[in-house]
Amino acid sequence: MKEKLSFLWRTFFGDSARAFGTMSIIFLLLLAIAPAKNHFSEWRHYQKKYLRLIRGRADAVTLERHFQGGVQQIWIPEEQVTDRCTTCHTGLKEASLADVSTQPFRKHPVIPHSLTEFGCTTCHRGQGAATTVQEAHSATEQWEQPLLPAKYIEAGCGQCHLERQTATPFLNQGRQLISRYGCTHCHTIKQADGARILPDDDPPSLKHIADKTTREWVYAWIKDPQSYASTATMPNYHFSDNDARDISAFILTQSTPLEPPLQPMAGAKAPPDPAAGATLYGQSFCASCHATQNAAGTVVGGNFGPELTGIGTKAKPEWLQDWVKNPRHYDPGTMMPHYRFDDKQVAILTGFLEAKTEPDFLANVHLDPATPQQIEHGKRLVVENGCASCHEINGIKKPENFAPELSRIGSKPLNQLIFVEGVEHTLPDYIGAKVRNPRAFGSALKMPQFKLTPQEIDAITTALLALTDRAQTQPPSMRIASVQETHYEPAGQAGQLMHDLQCFSCHTINGHGGDMAPDLTWEGTAVQRDWLVQFLKNPETLRPALIRRMPKFNLTDSEINTLSDYIMTVYQTPEFDRDSLPAAQFTPASVEEGRQLFYSKFACQSCHIADFSKDKGYIGPALAGTGMRFNAAWIYHWLKDPQALRSGTIEPNQHMTDDEARSLTAFLMSLKSGPKEAMKK
Amino acid sequence: MKSAVIALVAAVIFSAGCSHKSKQPAPLQATATGAAIVESSGGKQIGYIGTPLDQPIVVQVNDASGSGVAGAAVYFSGPARVSFTPASALTDSSGQATSAVTLGQQAGRYKLAASTRDGSGKKLDIVVEEVALGYQQTVGAQLNAQYCIRCHDSESTPERVSNMDNLSVKPHPFTEGDTLNKMSDADLVAIITHGGPALNKSPEMPPWGYTLSKSDIAALVSYIRAVADPPYEAGGLVYARN
Numbered sequence: 001m002k003e004k005l006s007f008l009w010r011t012f013f014g015d016s017a018r019a020f021g022t023m024s025i026i027f028l029l030l031l032a033i034a035p036a037k038n039h040f041s042e043w044r045h046y047q048k049k050y051l052r053l054i055r056g057r058a059d060a061v062t063l064e065r066h067f068q069g070g071v072q073q074i075w076i077p078e079e080q081v082t083d084r085c086t087t088c089h090t091g092l093k094e095a096s097l098a099d100v101s102t103q104p105f106r107k108h109p110v111i112p113h114s115l116t117e118f119g120c121t122t123c124h125r126g127q128g129a130a131t132t133v134q135e136a137h138s139a140t141e142q143w144e145q146p147l148l149p150a151k152y153i154e155a156g157c158g159q160c161h162l163e164r165q166t167a168t169p170f171l172n173q174g175r176q177l178i179s180r181y182g183c184t185h186c187h188t189i190k191q192a193d194g195a196r197i198l199p200d201d202d203p204p205s206l207k208h209i210a211d212k213t214t215r216e217w218v219y220a221w222i223k224d225p226q227s228y229a230s231t232a233t234m235p236n237y238h239f240s241d242n243d244a245r246d247i248s249a250f251i252l253t254q255s256t257p258l259e260p261p262l263q264p265m266a267g268a269k270a271p272p273d274p275a276a277g278a279t280l281y282g283q284s285f286c287a288s289c290h291a292t293q294n295a296a297g298t299v300v301g302g303n304f305g306p307e308l309t310g311i312g313t314k315a316k317p318e319w320l321q322d323w324v325k326n327p328r329h330y331d332p333g334t335m336m337p338h339y340r341f342d343d344k345q346v347a348i349l350t351g352f353l354e355a356k357t358e359p360d361f362l363a364n365v366h367l368d369p370a371t372p373q374q375i376e377h378g379k380r381l382v383v384e385n386g387c388a389s390c391h392e393i394n395g396i397k398k399p400e401n402f403a404p405e406l407s408r409i410g411s412k413p414l415n416q417l418i419f420v421e422g423v424e425h426t427l428p429d430y431i432g433a434k435v436r437n438p439r440a441f442g443s444a445l446k447m448p449q450f451k452l453t454p455q456e457i458d459a460i461t462t463a464l465l466a467l468t469d470r471a472q473t474q475p476p477s478m479r480i481a482s483v484q485e486t487h488y489e490p491a492g493q494a495g496q497l498m499h500d501l502q503c504f505s506c507h508t509i510n511g512h513g514g515d516m517a518p519d520l521t522w523e524g525t526a527v528q529r530d531w532l533v534q535f536l537k538n539p540e541t542l543r544p545a546l547i548r549r550m551p552k553f554n555l556t557d558s559e560i561n562t563l564s565d566y567i568m569t570v571y572q573t574p575e576f577d578r579d580s581l582p583a584a585q586f587t588p589a590s591v592e593e594g595r596q597l598f599y600s601k602f603a604c605q606s607c608h609i610a611d612f613s614k615d616k617g618y619i620g621p622a623l624a625g626t627g628m629r630f631n632a633a634w635i636y637h638w639l640k641d642p643q644a645l646r647s648g649t650i651e652p653n654q655h656m657t658d659d660e661a662r663s664l665t666a667f668l669m670s671l672k673s674g675p676k677e678a679m680k681k
Numbered sequence: 682m683k684s685a686v687i688a689l690v691a692a693v694i695f696s697a698g699c700s701h702k703s704k705q706p707a708p709l710q711a712t713a714t715g716a717a718i719v720e721s722s723g724g725k726q727i728g729y730i731g732t733p734l735d736q737p738i739v740v741q742v743n744d745a746s747g748s749g750v751a752g753a754a755v756y757f758s759g760p761a762r763v764s765f766t767p768a769s770a771l772t773d774s775s776g777q778a779t780s781a782v783t784l785g786q787q788a789g790r791y792k793l794a795a796s797t798r799d800g801s802g803k804k805l806d807i808v809v810e811e812v813a814l815g816y817q818q819t820v821g822a823q824l825n826a827q828y829c830i831r832c833h834d835s836e837s838t839p840e841r842v843s844n845m846d847n848l849s850v851k852p853h854p855f856t857e858g859d860t861l862n863k864m865s866d867a868d869l870v871a872i873i874t875h876g877g878p879a880l881n882k883s884p885e886m887p888p889w890g891y892t893l894s895k896s897d898i899a900a901l902v903s904y905i906r907a908v909a910d911p912p913y914e915a916g917g918l919v920y921a922r923n
Contacts, residue, residue, distance in 0.1 A: 112896060167900075616847035617847050652891070653892045654891070655890075
């Protein structure tokens, strides 16, 4: 062995010439490591593969000319973007590679932004500066933000786009669900523009709950809200029987009687007529807001108010009467309008609703009177579970910051999260699992179980993933702010009336209100006063195919006058005067020309009905009574640019000339029969 | 003796815990075989990339006389990154096997297969096709639901009554590939932008070019292409005609 070693030594380093030669070779090899590493690097492999891929294609020359070898980088310092993704993803901009399905050569789908403007990691996350697949795409010890799975990609949009856009349906849905399920009662979510996401589920006050329902119902509801109504918003807290017993005892003990107290109606015991009840329920369009389950088990109706399938089991009869008569007595802030029903109507409707029962719901509930210890325990549970975050409860203060703030949840470092078995070690999976089944992370956790479909969970996860550090810290010029609802309240007597009728539950005026019915901000410019008075007296259907319609509120003449005067005076557009196009100037010739345009060039009859005897269009409102309803100036400006008067309306802008719009206005103003008279003909 | 029993019990518990963790699904023990496999429901759905389809795929295994066979093993398979829950199932008492599907990350058509074996061990399978919408197509789907569907879809729902029957010239449903595939992208863009008269068709199709943006209209075209049945095949690059 020893001889062998000394022989080798002598062969390579025996004299200075040999030693010099050997060392030269060793240094040469060492020097070759860096270029070799470069030559065999992953990205070079992909670039060679790309060149092979395009070689056989029809437009190879163009593609080769576009191709740039070497490490590519998009550098946008103000957005903290240093992305080398395009080194391997070489064909991102090549429209002709649309049929290539192998990565990393796929063409980028068409989006409104350019690569050079925003880079890749702004939306997709991952480590932009990395030059290996593993490091760029996955989480490493030094890099916590791996590539965002494609199904959550709209989270990228949501970092800058705080407003609602058509192009991001999942993000919109997620944000809407966060409000709809009242997540932000407990969790604070402050967006980058400073606006908070506000809940819009309107949980009921429990201050007078004993007037409304029984302890047995409260107990069964707390146990499982969805077994009472499948559409219930309240999540399941998985309370034990004893916990539910004690909570119901405490809540009922805290309830105080209404001021002035409920009074059973005299003569309300008249036998309810089911047919009359159903008719009144239908005529009052209760189903626009409230759902009921039909015989086939399908839930039909709006989701504005609570489902009424088992209302007779829940509500005490005298409470129901009082509520139907004037909901503002029990809950001054309710969204429900104050229908001015007379006593007979109240009796009919109440009788109809009381018959809607779910006897099984309370079948096995037997509660003994509560002991003071139980009530004390119930109070502790109510405080611990943050019931007062959503509900008003006498003697319990609404807790502040009850649950963790989520304003930056989308950048939460993974090492701050506790994972459980079966959940992959990524942020989206963590959030999804947490929303799906919070108690899987520990039975002592307080977050309740919401009833959500897998798609809804993905949507909520998308909306939460948009709440990143980048969103909070980027320059404000990058942000497109959300449209905040205003706090507009009309003044005076009319304002009180509109509050009482809860016009804003459905209509928006000056940026405040709901979207179920048309925006009324400029209604005073649009309509004629006589029509408005008639409509408020008896709202007729304007849209043949609509199932949600304006209910009849049984207003008095003086109330109608107050409302009409206010609307006609205050709700006017500054853009033009409603009397600027007097109907008297329209000649029969221009009416005839308008008719031609209506039926031939613009084919308005495909969507509108001008004449009930021959037109059938179902999409827009019936126009048979337009001349009685609108002002000519409004129609003219509407025809010229519908979206300018009501953004989001689906009526297409037909780009009419002034003359065409004038003639069509003349024709429409000549239509003066109400739909009912026309039907009679 | 006693300690030996305790050790044995501990070993059993330990090994039980281990086996619980292992991810190998138990192979299905088919108790019956069928003569044919047919689709019951769940084909031709339009979903979104990386998200579960609304309806599960339901297939039925039938015997020679065409009635359902219970207990036959059905295996679901598809391209990479498509997931099935469960990936294999035994047919129920009516002969049906159900699996929820999550589509992959690339927009396009997905061919999903369900297979079973007949008495002689021969593989029987059925292929169902689903469409996954990518970003641009999803935007198109949104616009379709807002602006187009009430005339271009004959189906009515309580929330959305179809207007198709009220029109004198019936619009083409967007799934009608036989007709729409013959129109070029430029033609589709033209008719959406300028209305029916642009291609000498009915003015009942209004012009949308002053209401929708160019990218909106491009999104609509991509949606129409995505849902066409039979599938649309792009013509590819054409440098010169004739």
